[in-house]
Amino acid sequence: MTMAATSHDTPVETAAPSTRRQPDRTYWLLAPGVLWMLLFLVAPILMMVYVSFWTQTTFKIEPTLTLKSWITFFSSDTYLGALWTTVRIWLIVLVSTLLVGYPAALFVGLFVKNKTLSTALLVLCVIPFWTSFLIRVLAWRPMLGKEGAINMILMKLGIVTQPIEVLLFSELSVIIGMTQIYCVFMVGPIAFMLGRIDPSVIEAAQDLGASFWRIFRTIILPLSMPGVVVGAIFVSVMVLGEFATSAALSGRKVNLLGNIIVTQVGSLKWAFAAVAGVVLTILMGAVVAALLRVVDLRKEL
Amino acid sequence: MSAVLQLKNVHKAFAGVPALAGVDAALMDNSYVSLLGPSGSGKTTLLRVIAGFEQPDGGEILFAGRRIDGVPPHERGIGFVFQNFALFPHLSVAQNIAFGLENRAVAPVTDAKAVTARVRDMIGLVGLTGLEDRAVTQISGGQKQRVALARTLVTEPSMVLLDEPLGALDANLRTRMRGELRTIRERCGVTFLHVTGSETEALAMGDTVLVLDRGRIAQATDAGTLYSRPASADVARFLNCYNIFSGAVSGNVFESPVGRLALGGVRQASGRPAYAIRYDRVAIRPRDAAAAGDEVRIEASFVASEYSGAAINSFFTLDDGRVFEVETHLSHAAPEAFEEKARYALVWKREDALVFV
Numbered sequence: 001m002t003m004a005a006t007s008h009d010t011p012v013e014t015a016a017p018s019t020r021r022q023p024d025r026t027y028w029l030l031a032p033g034v035l036w037m038l039l040f041l042v043a044p045i046l047m048m049v050y051v052s053f054w055t056q057t058t059f060k061i062e063p064t065l066t067l068k069s070w071i072t073f074f075s076s077d078t079y080l081g082a083l084w085t086t087v088r089i090w091l092i093v094l095v096s097t098l099l100v101g102y103p104a105a106l107f108v109g110l111f112v113k114n115k116t117l118s119t120a121l122l123v124l125c126v127i128p129f130w131t132s133f134l135i136r137v138l139a140w141r142p143m144l145g146k147e148g149a150i151n152m153i154l155m156k157l158g159i160v161t162q163p164i165e166v167l168l169f170s171e172l173s174v175i176i177g178m179t180q181i182y183c184v185f186m187v188g189p190i191a192f193m194l195g196r197i198d199p200s201v202i203e204a205a206q207d208l209g210a211s212f213w214r215i216f217r218t219i220i221l222p223l224s225m226p227g228v229v230v231g232a233i234f235v236s237v238m239v240l241g242e243f244a245t246s247a248a249l250s251g252r253k254v255n256l257l258g259n260i261i262v263t264q265v266g267s268l269k270w271a272f273a274a275v276a277g278v279v280l281t282i283l284m285g286a287v288v289a290a291l292l293r294v295v296d297l298r299k300e301l
Numbered sequence: 302m303s304a305v306l307q308l309k310n311v312h313k314a315f316a317g318v319p320a321l322a323g324v325d326a327a328l329m330d331n332s333y334v335s336l337l338g339p340s341g342s343g344k345t346t347l348l349r350v351i352a353g354f355e356q357p358d359g360g361e362i363l364f365a366g367r368r369i370d371g372v373p374p375h376e377r378g379i380g381f382v383f384q385n386f387a388l389f390p391h392l393s394v395a396q397n398i399a400f401g402l403e404n405r406a407v408a409p410v411t412d413a414k415a416v417t418a419r420v421r422d423m424i425g426l427v428g429l430t431g432l433e434d435r436a437v438t439q440i441s442g443g444q445k446q447r448v449a450l451a452r453t454l455v456t457e458p459s460m461v462l463l464d465e466p467l468g469a470l471d472a473n474l475r476t477r478m479r480g481e482l483r484t485i486r487e488r489c490g491v492t493f494l495h496v497t498g499s500e501t502e503a504l505a506m507g508d509t510v511l512v513l514d515r516g517r518i519a520q521a522t523d524a525g526t527l528y529s530r531p532a533s534a535d536v537a538r539f540l541n542c543y544n545i546f547s548g549a550v551s552g553n554v555f556e557s558p559v560g561r562l563a564l565g566g567v568r569q570a571s572g573r574p575a576y577a578i579r580y581d582r583v584a585i586r587p588r589d590a591a592a593a594g595d596e597v598r599i600e601a602s603f604v605a606s607e608y609s610g611a612a613i614n615s616f617f618t619l620d621d622g623r624v625f626e627v628e629t630h631l632s633h634a635a636p637e638a639f640e641e642k643a644r645y646a647l648v649w650k651r652e653d654a655l656v657f658v
Contacts, residue, residue, distance in 0.1 A: 201387045201389060203381070204383055205389070205400065205404070206354075206375055207379075207380065207381040208404065209375040209401055210375065210401075210406065211406040214406070218400070218404055219391075223390070
C-alpha cells in the first residue's frame with residue numbers, strides 16, 4: 001500500500017503503473033500449484049464429502065442426498081471398532097517410533113561429531129527404502145512366522161519351548177512392521193534439529209554444573225521439539241492412512257479405516273467408502289492441528 | 302595474594318600434534334589475567350583444559366590448592382564464558398541467568414524466591430535491568446555478552462575463563478565492554494582469565510599478561526614490562542610494535558641483513574639472537590642529516606603512511622625488501638609529508654634497542 005501511495009506522489013507518472021502491477025504479476029507463479037491443488041485435492045475432497053451423502057443400494061448409487069451411510073457408520077460396531085483400532089495403532093506406533101527413533105537421532109545428530117559420518121549414518125537409515133514397500137512389509141512374514149527366524153532362534157537358544165504364535169498375524173506384527181517402516185521419518189527431522197544445536201551451548205550447561213539428564217531435559221529436549229513434532233506429523237499422516245501393512249501382516253484380523261475404504265471401494269460401495277474417507281480426513285486434520293499446537297514451527301524453524 | 306590456579310608442565314596433543322607443550326603458570330587470586338597468543342598458539346586448548354572440556358595428556362592443574370585434572374567441568378567451580386556466548390536460545394534472559402543455580406548437580410538452589418533474588422541482583426550488576434523477560438534472540442551483541450557473563454557469575458565461581466569475549470562485538474562496543482568487564486570483576490573479586498588474540502586488548506585488560514607461544518608460556522608479567530621488555534623476539538613480534546632483525550651479535554655490533562648495528566642497550570638471553578626496535582622510538586630524517594654518536598642509522602625508501610588521528614605510521618622498505626614501520630606521535634604537530642620512493646635516514650638511540658642473545 002505504501003509503495004502505491006508513494007509512486008502516485010512521484011512526478012514521473014509513467015513509472016507508477018509498472019511498480020503497482022509488479023506484485024500482481026508475481027501471483028502468477030502460484031497459478032500451476034493452485035490449479036493442481038484445486039483440481040486434484042480440493043475438488044476430490046469436496047466430491048468425497050458430497051458422495052458420502054448419496055443413496056447407496058446394493059447394485060447402484062444415486063445422487064439423492066441421505067444421511068443413511070453416516071448413520072450406518074456410527075451405529076456399527078465393526079466400523080467404530082475400526083476407527084478405534086486406527087487410533088490405537090497410530091498412538092502405539094507413534095510412541096514406538098519415538099522410543100526407537102529419538103535415541104538413534106540423538107546418537108547421529110549430537111554424539112557423532114564428524115558431519116560426514118552423521119550424514120552417512122542418516123543415509124544408512126534410508127537404505128531399506130531402496131527395496132519396494134511391499135517387499136519390506138512381506139519380509140516380516142519369514143521373520144515373525146510360527147517357523148520364522150525369530151521363533152527358530154528363540155527355540156534353539158532354549159528360551160521358549162513352543163513357537164510364539166502372537167508374533168505374526170496379530171496386532172503386534174502390524175505394530176512391529178509399521179514401526180520399522182516409519183521410524184526413519186522420525187529419526188530424520190529429530191537428527192536435523194539436534195544437529196543444529198551449538199555444541200558450546202551444551203558445554204555451557206555442563207560448565208554451569210548440570211548433569212547429563214538435566215541438560216537433556218532442560219536444553220536438548222526442548223531444542224529438539226520442533227523435530228519431534230515434524231517427525232510425529234510425518235508418521236501420523238502415514239500411519240493413519242495405512243492399509244497395506246495391516247493387510248499383509250495381520251491376516252485380516254486388524255482392520256484399519258484404510259482397510260475399510262479398500263474393501264468398500266472393491267465392492268463398489270462408494271458412498272460408504274466416502275464416509276470412511278471423510279472421517280479419516282477429519283481425524284488426520286485434528287491430529288496435525290493438535291501437533292502443531294505443541295510447538296510454534298514458524299518460530300522455531 | 303596467593304595463587305588461585307597453578308599449571309605445572311601441562312601437555313596436550315591432538316592426533317600427535319602438540320597443542321600445549323608444557324605450560325607452567327600461576328594465576329594470582331582476585332586479579333585480571335589476560336592470555337595473549339596468536340591463532341594456533343593453543344590458547345583455546347589451554348582454556349578448555351582448565352575448564353575441563355579437554356583432558357590434559359600430562360602435567361598437573363591445581364585450583365585453590367586442589368588437583369582438578371580429571372575432575373568433571375561442573376565440579377571445578379570454574380566459570381566459562383564462550384566466544385559466541387552459547388546462550389540457551391529457548392530461554393529468556395532471566396531464565397538463562399537462573400539456569401546454573403537451578404540445575405547444577407551440586408547444591409542446586411530450589412527456593413524459587415532465592416533464585417529470583419540472586420538473578421535480580423546479578424542483572425543489576427551487569428546492567429541488564431528491564432530486559433529480564435526478553436528472549437535472548439532479541440537482544441544486542443553487547444547485551445548477550447552481559448547475559449553470558451551474568452549466567453556464569455551468578456553461580457559464584459572462584460575463577461572465570463573468558464574465551465575471546467569481545468571478539469564477537471563491534472569495535473565501539475569492544476572498547477566500552479573492556480572497562481565494564483574490569484569493573485564487574487572488581488565488584489565480584491574473582492580472578493578472570495581473558496583469552497585474546499589482540500595485543501591492545503591484552504595490555505589494556507590484564508593486571509598480568511601471559512603470552513602463549515607454540516604451546517608454552519613465553520612470558521608472564523605486567524602490561525608495562527611486557528610492552529617495553531618482551532622476553533624474546535617472538536613475544537616482541539606478537540606485540541606488533543617492534544621492528545625485528547635476525548642476525549648475530551659479534552663484539553659490540555649486531556650483524557643484521559641490513560648492516561652492522563652498533564649496540565649500547567640491554568642484552569637479554571632468549572636462545573635466539575635478534576635485534577628489536579620499537580616503532581615509536583625511530584626518527585625519520587632527511588638522507589643527508591648526520592647521526593649523533595649514540596645513534597644507529599639505516600637508510601630506507603618511503604612507501605606509504607597510515608594516519609590514525611593521534612599518531613601516524615609510516616612504512617619503509619629496507620634494502621633487503623623487508624618492511625620497516627615507524628610510528629610518530631603527533632600530539633600538537635601536523636603530520637610530515639614524505640615523498641614516495643625517496644630515501645630517508647631512519648635513526649634511533651642505541652640504548653632504545655632490545656638485543657636478544
